[in-house]
Amino acid sequence: MTIIDGKATAAAIKQEIAAEVEEIVKKGGKRPHLAAILVGHDGGSETYVKNKVLACEACGFKSTLLRFEDNITEDFLLRQVELLNNDPDIDGFIVQLPLPKHISEQKVTMAIDYRKDVDGFHPINVGRMAIGLPCYISATPLGITDLLARYGIETSGKKCVILGRSNIVGKPMAQLMMQKRTPGDATVTVLHSHSKNIKEECLQADIIIAALGSPHFVKADMVKPGAVIIDVGTTRVPDPTRKSGFRLCGDVDFDAVAPKCSFITPVPGGVGPMTICSLMKNTLLAGKKEIYS
Numbered sequence: 013m014t015i016i017d018g019k020a021t022a023a024a025i026k027q028e029i030a031a032e033v034e035e036i037v038k039k040g041g042k043r044p045h046l047a048a049i050l051v052g053h054d055g056g057s058e059t060y061v062k063n064k065v066l067a068c069e070a071c072g073f074k075s076t077l078l079r080f081e082d083n084i085t086e087d088f089l090l091r092q093v094e095l096l097n098n099d100p101d102i103d104g105f106i107v108q109l110p111l112p113k114h115i116s117e118q119k120v121t122m123a124i125d126y127r128k129d130v131d132g133f134h135p136i137n138v139g140r141m142a143i144g145l146p147c148y149i150s151a152t153p154l155g156i157t158d159l160l161a162r163y164g165i166e167t168s169g170k171k172c173v174i175l176g177r178s179n180i181v182g183k184p185m186a187q188l189m190m191q192k193r194t195p196g197d198a199t200v201t202v203l204h205s206h207s208k209n210i211k212e213e214c215l216q217a218d219i220i221i222a223a224l225g226s227p228h229f230v231k232a233d234m235v236k237p238g239a240v241i242i243d244v245g246t247t248r249v250p251d252p253t254r255k256s257g258f259r260l261c262g263d264v265d266f267d268a269v270a271p272k273c274s275f276i277t278p279v280p281g282g283v284g285p286m287t288i289c290s291l292m293k294n295t296l297l298a299g300k301k302e303i304y305s
Contacts, residue, residue: 014275016159016242018282022289025158026070029296033072036300044299045074046130046291047096047105051089051115052082057108060288064106067288073295076102082112089115090123097125104130104148104298106291127304130294133180142187146303148294153184155286156221156242160195165219165240165275168197173214175230175263176223177204181244185221210234222263232268241269241276244283 037043046068050061061077068075078092089107096105105128111117126136132150140147149157160167172189176182182202189198198219203210214220214234222230223244235241245263262279270276277283297303 013270013273014163015270016163016275016277016282018155018159018277018285021159021162022155022285025289026067026292029071029292032296033299037072042103042299043072043074044103044295045076045101046295047076047078047099047102049078049080049089049092049096049105049107051080051084051108051111054110057110061108063288064291067292068295071292071296073292073299074101084115086115086119089120093120093123097123097128102128104128104295106131128298130291130298132184132294138179138184141184144191144193148297148303149188149290150180150184151287151290151294152181152223152244152283153188154290154293155283156185156244157188157195158290159242159277159283159286160240163275165195167195167219170198170218171216172198172200172219172221173217174200174202174221174223175204175210175214176225176244177202178223181223185223189219189221224263226263227261228263228265230264230269232265232272235269235272237272238274239272241273242283243277243279246279246284 033043048061048064050057065075065077096102107120109117111120121133124134126134129137130148132148137147141149174182174186186200186202189196190200201213203213211234215236217239219240220230221242225245225247227247227249241264243262243264247261248258249261251259260280266278
């Protein structure tokens with residue numbers, strides 16, 4: 013059994029990006045510039061954006077953080093998006109989700125120029141990904157495919173079960189795993205809260221990608237020997253032994269499942285670090301104008 017180290021893989025990729033950026037700058041090219049809009053003071057979003065800024069520094073990018081209180085109007089936020097769309101120095105930007113309830117996340121996502129949509133959430137990027145055209149791929153699925161590739165995990169012809177059908181992970185992950193590419197060429201089954209025979213389906217899977225947000229949902233009796241397990245779950249559960257009072261818990265019962273696996277991602281330290289790393293990869297592509305010129 014091999015534990016997939018997302019933290020080390022992400023660090024290696026960021027070093028590769030930093031080296032490429034320095035080559036670009038040395039040759040007189042432009043340093044990639046990522047901007048982020050943060051609305052309000054959600055704890056998780058604060059931490060995530062802070063980590064994105066640190067990742068930009070590690071990759072040699074310029075970064076700009078625009079902070080606004082959660083009482084701003086939707087029109088005001090849309091105007092800020094338009095300013096970033098029209099700023100030639102900004103290569104890519106994100107609007108950190110979730111947004112306050114009075115602001116339509118869909119309307120804001122649609123307003124972002126798809127050529128600067130390094131989160132990969134705009135319908136044009138989602139549609140291009142679905143038919144295999146070059147695009148910005150949303151960060152978590154891109155990070156997972158990087159882990160599969162770097163660990164040499166065979167996916168062609170394998171049965172892949174994806175637990176969860178979210179727009180951010182489940183659906184794009186299914187699209188990527190069935191495409192004619194590497195990793196890819198898998199036979200994909202997507203299971204969700206209304207699916208029947210989940211245990212039986214999982215027992216047939218060579219690869220299980222769990223993205224339900226349900227702690228310890230995947231048990232040892234759901235996994236066949238030698239399966240590859242990718243755990244996307246990151247649910248906070250109470251833990252009085254921790255200073256914070258909680259710990260992160262994955263969708264997989266790691267201690268019970270790990271001995272049966274050929275490869276498995278831990279939580280934390282597996283898929284999580286790859287998410288921000290993937291955003292950096294998209295920003296580099298945006299800076300190089302490799303997809304949309």
